[in-house]
Amino acid sequence: MAKNNVEYWPLSDEQRAIVDLCKDFATNEIRPRGREVDEADTVPPVDIFRKAAEIGITDFMLPEEYGGGGYTDVFTQCLVQEQLCWGDPGIGNFICANGFFADPVLALGSELQKKRWLSSLTGPDALFTSLATTEPGSGSDSASIVTRADKVPGGYSINGQKSWISNAGLADQYVVFAKTDPSERSKGVTAFLLKKGTPGMSFGEPMKKMGQRAIVCREIFFDNVFVPEEDRLGDEGQGFYGLMKTFDVSRVVLAAAATGAARAAYEYALEYARTRTQFGKPIIEHQAVAFRLADMATRIESSWLMTLHAARQLDAGEDVNGLAAMAKLQASETAMFCTWAAVQTLGGWGYSREYPVEQWMRDVKLEEIEEGTSDIMRLVISRNL
Amino acid sequence: MKIAVLVKQVPDTGEQRTLDPITGLVDRRGENVLDEINERALEVALRYKDANKGTEVVVVSMGPDTLTKGLRKALSMGADAALQVLDDALAGADAGRTAAVLACAVRSLAVDVVVAGNESTDGRSGVVPAMVAEHLSLPLLSALDAVELSEVEVLGQRSTATGSLRASVPLPAVISVTERSAEARFPSFKGIMTAKRKVLTVMSVAQLGQLPGNTGQTSILSTLRSPARPAGRRIVDEGNAGHELAQFLRSGSLI
16 A cells, blocks of 8 residues: 555645545444444444534535535545445445435536535435436346336326335435336436425335445335426436436446445455464465455555546546446456455454454445446446447 | 633554654654544533634644644634644753743633643643643643533533542633543534634744743653563452452552
């Protein structure tokens, strides 16, 4: 790992203070709660979110004019996410989840919509939000969604089913993607803003997940759900564009999350390897272990550089479609490798639920799947060649 | 109400801390952070400020330019202003000189209360708050586990060998607090943003005016490594382990 005094890119004093703050929060508020939240299975740690909201972690990425922290650059978001997910991948992603909701609103929304739907996400009483794309029959191929939004007087009527929706049920506000023209693929997708409690909208039971249990996922059912015209986000058929724009940002931020989790696993394994003695010496002095740690460190360094590079390109307004996919691919596969390698290094204790590394291994598997699987990342990269 | 909080930066307690074997001073070359006990002292002041509009909290410190980071942190937690005494002549200053400088700095602020940590996590002399109080001719309530501050007095509670003691002094006064006093808050993102607009005054010793007391300086004659700790006592339970354990803890005034 690079030493403290030479940074990857120069940070401002504020960014340094933010990193310190997030590191403290991750160490004192997130890491100690990881196992408990995992064991609880389907109970989101709302109290941690509240504590984070009080100090501005849940809204720092939202523009100042809506009451947010004003750190809208992806670079700062990456610095924050890396630290928080070092504490615990699921909890780290949970407390910053409102950024995922805000991205399409910022990309497609009118000034009035931004004010109305984003201001409520700021301050200590921030609401929870949710973004609904995935359906039972539509995962990677998001243009194939079949949830419909049919034109009715004054607005639309939504019918269909969404699945794997993070924070569904808990969330007060939703962005829902539906087809306004079922004969079209991507051009038929439109985004809508909905509030919890809208008649006809209901939720399934929490889905049983392998990891990242801080974020509870449910299905959402739409049975003639009326949405007024004013809550359509952007024009008809613009939804897919908004979604794709969201992906470039979210993939880079997820790359940062994955890098933080990878670093956590690496640091844990390194400490263990230095203190655990077998065959008369610390196991780090056995080359098989040392080389594995060397691979972990190398891949983390590479992931972090790619992530921050993609973030800077994105902040400079460059097209980062391929680069964002590269960063996400590299970082998520690094996180999977490093958590696996940490379990391997800790041996039997790594397999034990007394240590956190097995949980992290389950948690980070999601990063190779969500916001586009590794297969889709390779597809995106190859199309950008 | 105007409150001064004495703060300093110390080597990160999470890292290995070492003494320079030649000078006998703490090696400060690594990452230095705001001392945790000072954050608690600041928290005591900020809680009063939260409940009483119009309260002004100023953090006061002495140290090299790297101290700015810690002072900005204090400002981002909610302090209103910071005063730093920065002077090459102060390098290696001992507790006596530090207290004289801090007292001088505090006097220039005309505050109602001075809040300090009871002892730093590096030097651990624990004498600076008392020395500052002496220089300012103010009463001192030291090592407080709990503090109740009002417009006219400060009421504090401190642990004794057998129980606890409650005492009060009229303002102005100097108090020092223990790690039991308050859990320090996190800085906030908004606090970090506003901290850069707050006033951080830097003064030299000459600007402070005549320092109180004599100008003597501690001389370190020799240093030695602390001896390895002896093995602890093992109590084997033969039916009376609980009794023996309690007796042991009581003999050390731990319960």
